[in-house]
Amino acid sequence: MNNVAFSFIIRVFLCEAFLGSRVHEALEKLYKELILTKLNTLDDLVQYYKDQWDKSWHKDIAINKKEYTKEHYHDTGIKAITDYYKRHFPFNQSTTLATEQLITFRIDDYTIRGYIDRLSHRGKGIYEIHDYKTSGYLPTQEKQDSDRQLALYQIGVKKQFRDAEDIRLIWHYLRFDKDFESARTDAQLRYLKKKVVSLIKTIEKDTVFKPMESALCAWCVFPEYCPAKKHEYKIQELPSNKYLKERGVSLVNKYASIKAKIKELKEQEEEFLKELELIADAASKYAQKEGVSNITGSDFILKVIEENVLGFPRSGEEGREELEKFIKKAGIWEEVSGLNTARLSKMIEDKELDNKIKNGLLKFAEEVEGVRVRLVKKRGEEE
Numbered sequence: 592m593n594n595v596a597f598s599f600i601i602r603v604f605l606c607e608a609f610l611g612s613r614v615h616e617a618l619e620k621l622y623k624e625l626i627l628t629k630l631n632t633l634d635d636l637v638q639y640y641k642d643q644w645d646k647s648w649h650k651d652i653a654i655n656k657k658e659y660t661k662e663h664y665h666d667t668g669i670k671a672i673t674d675y676y677k678r679h680f681p682f683n684q685s686t687t688l689a690t691e692q693l694i695t696f697r698i699d700d701y702t703i704r705g706y707i708d709r710l711s712h713r714g715k716g717i718y719e720i721h722d723y724k725t726s727g728y729l730p731t732q733e734k735q736d737s738d739r740q741l742a743l744y745q746i747g748v749k750k751q752f753r754d755a756e757d758i759r760l761i762w763h764y765l766r767f768d769k770d771f772e773s774a775r776t777d778a779q780l781r782y783l784k785k786k787v788v789s790l791i792k793t794i795e796k797d798t799v800f801k802p803m804e805s806a807l808c809a810w811c812v813f814p815e816y817c818p819a820k821k822h823e824y825k826i827q828e829l830p831s832n833k834y835l836k837e838r839g840v841s842l843v844n845k846y847a848s849i850k851a852k853i854k855e856l857k858e859q860e861e862e863f864l865k866e867l868e869l870i871a872d873a874a875s876k877y878a879q880k881e882g883v884s885n886i887t888g889s890d891f892i893l894k895v896i897e898e899n900v901l902g903f904p905r906s907g908e909e910g911r912e913e914l915e916k917f918i919k920k921a922g923i924w925e926e927v928s929g930l931n932t933a934r935l936s937k938m939i940e941d942k943e944l945d946n947k948i949k950n951g952l953l954k955f956a957e958e959v960e961g962v963r964v965r966l967v968k969k970r971g972e973e974e
């Protein structure tokens with residue numbers, strides 16, 4: 592990381608992280624002092640939170656979500672502490688062993704290190720690893736059951752306490768006054784160790800670190816340096832008269848406009864193809880009625896040919912759904928204009944498709960008696 596990026600980290604803090612730190616401090620005080628038999632009142636704790644908030648607040652704390660103010664975050668912390676306090680009072684569910692406990696242990700050649708928000712025990716080999724969360728979303732139980740962080744702490748706790756037989760992983764989602772609990776078996780921990788070692792090895796081998804875009808980008812403090820976001824970051828500062836002229840913006844806009852035109856033309860083509868099918872059908876009936884095989888126009892002749900053609904399941908017929916799935920998977924959905932079966936037959940006949948796709952398609956087709964038309968110029972050249 593270069594120096595500019597490093598100074599950026601020091602300078603910018605997000606209000607969400609600031610709120611999380613203040614709430615963690617308040618709960619740390621609560622349980623740390625409980626070890627020394629001092630029970631803070633709710634008022635004490637909220638006052639402590641407010642003091643810490645005022646003492647630590649500085650001008651570089653950023654609020655990314657413009658619809659919220661500093662006060663919204665401040666009051667969210669008070670509510671989180673109050674809800675937690677009222678629900679857990681008098682805090683005798685378990686005995687706190689440590690708060691903000693550094694846990695260090697080795698897996699193969701690697702040292703793993705982390706901080707447990709609160710470690711407690713209930714006797715009879717039952718230990719609890721507590722984690723406080725102040726994020727604005729609730730995870731699913733499934734996600735917590737596969738969470739890596741607390742499961743790794745479990746490995747450390749097991750090494751530290753020989754009597755630890757039943758270790759419970761507990762997350763307190765404080766904004767929602769909701770807890771999640773999970774546990775890991777020995778087999779799951781063995782699997783986790785393998786996965787972690789393999790992940791570390793993969794990271795060690797990496798020399799290129801590509802951006803991994805996700806919902807978290809909204810909180811990222813590096814958009815200015817990130818290949819995925821730096822253009823957006825650059826152009827948002829441009830005045831409106833320069834914005835559209837910026838080379839990147841103009842290239843994207845041009846590309847999008849041509850793509851839109853192609854889409855429009857394809858839709859038109861689809862309409863025309865349907866119309867052609869209707870005309871071919873009418874021409875075939877006309878040929879039958881008049882007893883002719885060639886119908887002559889001004890410059891062209893339409894040859895009406897009776898032959899076996901490939902028939903595909905029509906909309907609503909059995910096999911249609913599977914056929915659509917196959918075509919989409921084969922990446923030719925747009926080429927067959929959605930699913931134009933006449934176009935499909937022609938592509939097979941004209942050998943436009945590779946053999947694997949062709950053979951896959953033929954599984955959905957059956958030969959049926961049909962009529963096909965071919966347009967030729969009057970001098971005999973096919974159109």
Ligand code: SF4
Binds near residue numbers: 802804813
């Ligand atoms: S903006 Fe870039 S660096 Fe930041 S989280 Fe997103 S992908 Fe990662």
